[in-house]
Amino acid sequence: MKLVTKIGIGAAFSLTTLMSAAHADEFKLWNGQRIACSSGRAAGKLDTRVCRSYTYLFNVKTSEYFRCQMTLSLTRDNKEVINVQVDGGCAKKPRVFETDSKYEFDATETEPANTNSFFGNGGYSLWVADTTQQKLRGCITISSGLGSDISKCLDMNFQ
Template sequence: MNLVMKIGFGVALSFMTLASAVQADEFKLSNNQRIACSRGLSPGKLNTATCRSYAYVFNIKTSEYYRCQVTLALTRDNKEVINVQADGNCAKKPRIFETDSNYSFDATETEPPNTNSFFGPGGYAVWASDNNARKVRGCIIISSGLGSDISKCLDMKFD
C-alpha cells in the first residue's frame, strides 16, 4: 500500500502544481480534501485497490470553481504489483455568486455509495462566503441518477 500512497501523492501534487500555475493570486485550493479506497478480490487471487480523492480549486474573485478528481488503481498478486493505473481531471463549475468580490470557499464530499447516497455515487456540499460583506451561500449537489447533477444553493440568514 506504500506504493499506492506514493503514486497518489505524486498525482495529487501534479494537480496542485497545475492549479497554481493559473493566476495563483486568484485561485485557492480548498482545505478539505478526502480520500476513499476500496479493495476487491478477483479470480486467480488478484487483489485490486482503488483510491479516489477530490479537491477543489476556487477563484476567489469570481466564485467559479473546479472540482478535481484523482484515481489510482493498483492490481497485485501474492508476490508483485502487476498493474498501476492513474487518472484525473478538473471540471469547471459555475459561479456561486453573480458579482466579483473577494470570496472564501470550502467543500466536502459524501462517502462512496452508502445510506446517504440514494441515487448514485453521492454528492458534495460547497460553502462560499464574501470576505467583504456578511454573505454566506451553502450549496448541495447530488447525482440525479439520470446522468445529471441536481444543485441547490441557499443564502444564509443571520439572526
C-alpha cells in the same frame, strides 16, 4: 535604440510577472482533501485496490470553482504488481455568486457507498462567503441517478 528595446522588453516582462502573480493569488486550494480506498479479490487470486481522492480549487474573486478528482488502481497477484493505472482531472463548475468580490469557501463530500448517496457516488456541499459584506450562500449537489447532477444554492438569512 538597443537600450530602449531592452528597457521595453524588461518592462513588459516585469508587468507579465506581476500580472501572473496577482492572478495566482485568485485561486485557493481547499485544505480538506479526502481519500477513500477499496479492495477486492477476483478469481485467480488477483487483488485489486482502488483509491480515489478529490479536492476543490476556488477562484476567490469570481466564485467559480473546479472539482478535481484522482483515481489510482493497482492490481497484483501473490508475487508482483501486474497493473497500475491513474486517472483524473478537474471539472469547471459555475459561479456561486454573479458578481466579482472577495470570497472564502469550504467544501465537504460524501464518500462513495455511503448511506447519504441515494442515487450514485454521493454529493458535495459548498459554502461560500463574500468577505466584503455579510453574505453567505450554501450549495448542495447530488446525483439524480439519471446521468445528471442536481445543484441548488440558498442565500442565508441573518437574524
